[in-house]
Amino acid sequence: MPFGALPPFTEVPYLTYYDNTDSDPLLSGSVIESVNAWDQGIEGNEVQFKETVHEYVKLIRFRYLFILVCAIVIVFVSGYSLSLGAYNISFTETYYYFWNALIGTNFTVQEDITKASIIWDLRMPRVATAVFGGAALAVAGVAMQSVLKNPLADSYTTGVSSGAGFGATIVMFSGLAMTSYIPVVISAFIFAMIPTLAIIAISKMASASPTTMIMAGIGVMYIFSASTTVLMLWADPQSMADIYAWQVGSLANGGVNTQTVPIVMVCSIAGLIALWIMAGKINVLATGDESSKALGIDADKLRIIILLITGLLAASIVSFVGIVGFVGLVTPHIVRMFIGADNKYLIPASAIFGGMVMLCADQIGRVFLTTPLPVGVVMAFIGGPVFLWLILRRHKEVW
């Protein structure tokens, strides 16, 4: 017999492999009972099992309820937001005009035409960009955090934001942004993808562990930040002001208009659906590389695919609205506190919640303050304390 081959089971009683578990002398009565019960399976109507399933269904209902509530808030706040402005359109009228503009009704009365045009051409882009941009950034944050197994992962730490920042800065610095905003968007998008590609390249060269990727992202981030700073030092005051305004992120800048809204919508919906389809795999990946390989998922490959999708998603939004912080990093955490870490629900819920947060923050910045504040600043001011309070409250429950 070759060394390492197993000898046959001998006939010594305790070494015997018992086909019938019941007659194995080494097993105790309770174990035999448990294993038989497990093997036969449970009746579907067993009380405790039914309770477990009932509880599961209840949790899922709560998750849907959460999504529904956020959606309702979005509908109302959007209506309110559309009614704001110099031209007086009432809250209820906004829905009427929005709907008719959406289905393409041709109004005959001049007042209707004006109102529909104001709603659709002037006010809708800002609202739609807030909702879809917030959703996309939040979903990108969720996926990055789960895939990199790091609560601090978002478009900042993976370098997407600083790449976009440098791309926008270089265009504004060179004066190409004087006549049109399009070069800014294109340049921001291209440079936003560089850090993601660099992370992927570095992880191919070294080992593709999540920590390596975050480190690579932070390395690239510093390079771009430093380059941006250098350009800002050399820039003239007007470019400097533009660059600065872009860096804090705003829904009022030139990247938000009727032409850009369809792009933002398509990008965010496509990214959201792609990531939602992969939610089950992301769940497995979040349990670790070895564990996911053992469950049949090529962890390294999946991580790169998802990173590419989130990179594209975040870049496509950031290049239009500028660097908007908070929503990508913090909304996923807040949503997790409410509905748990299951990505099948976390991804759609974060999308809706992220859209809601960005829309509401924009409203607060416009309405309650005499000088309109950029959306990112408002989110940080209000969201930061709320987030801290949620963290403290959660720990009280645990202990």
Next chain:
Amino acid sequence: MALFKKKENTEEVADDLTVDIPAQPRTWEFNTKIELKDVSFGYTADKLVLRDVNLTIDKPGFYCIVGPNGVGKSTIVKCLNKINIPQKGEIFVDGVNIKDLHYKDLAQKIGYVPVFSNDTFAMSVVDTILVGRFNHTKECSREENLKKVYEAMRLLHVEGLAYKKFNEISAGQHQKVAIARGIVQETPVLILDEPTANLDVKYQVYVMEILRAIAEKRNMIVLTISHDLNITAKYAHQVIMLSKPGVIHAVGTPQEVLTKENITHVYGVNCRIIEDDQCVSNPNVDSETKVSVPHIILGEALVIDDDQ
């Protein structure tokens, strides 16, 4: 009515059973074979952890890998799952080289639960175990998967923790949840890395008994890494002993492998072995039955040269 008939006439019962109780106990055919041929592996090119390991497992049963730290126990297991790719040699599962198998196909045959944690974004215990049903999500409904999860939770006595977050339960409970996740995968081969780590004495014994029992019940190969020689001696069908520098020292029944000479040589610890014949615990078995199990009493550690 069917119930009364069963008691009166056994022949009619057979007919009734197929009609009244659709859930017939499944028969679990065994046709699995794992082969390692001259497998060598090292995390760095110049230092091999495993050297020319040959091993064939082609019978169902409860297998334990034993050996001192750093001898390649976990490494072997990871090679079987394609987590580690051997520098030299081949691994065959059911005659197919695993190099040619996709992770997805390998996961249908070998279930492996590494020491895992999803502390960062913890899900509930139910959801954590449900992840183990990943390869069955398409063919099974959510209720069916929940049923499997519930059965496994009940087997390991964690059904009361169902909706606790994974990071809010103890290390021993983590261990039970991990084993449950392995069990719900329903693969013909189940590999566990130190399933009794962090468990109290009662559950060390319970888990080992369960693993032996499920191997017998479902004709599975259950392969574990173990550090407790006495529990291994009592419950393993076969013991695979590794020694430095990453070679198989002995393979066989606990009585053949766990000898004074082997333990002294492999672990560098003096020991005595006594035979314990008072260990029949099955109430179905005649209490007069004598079954003897080796019991290892460890002595002092010997000064050994670790630099080899």
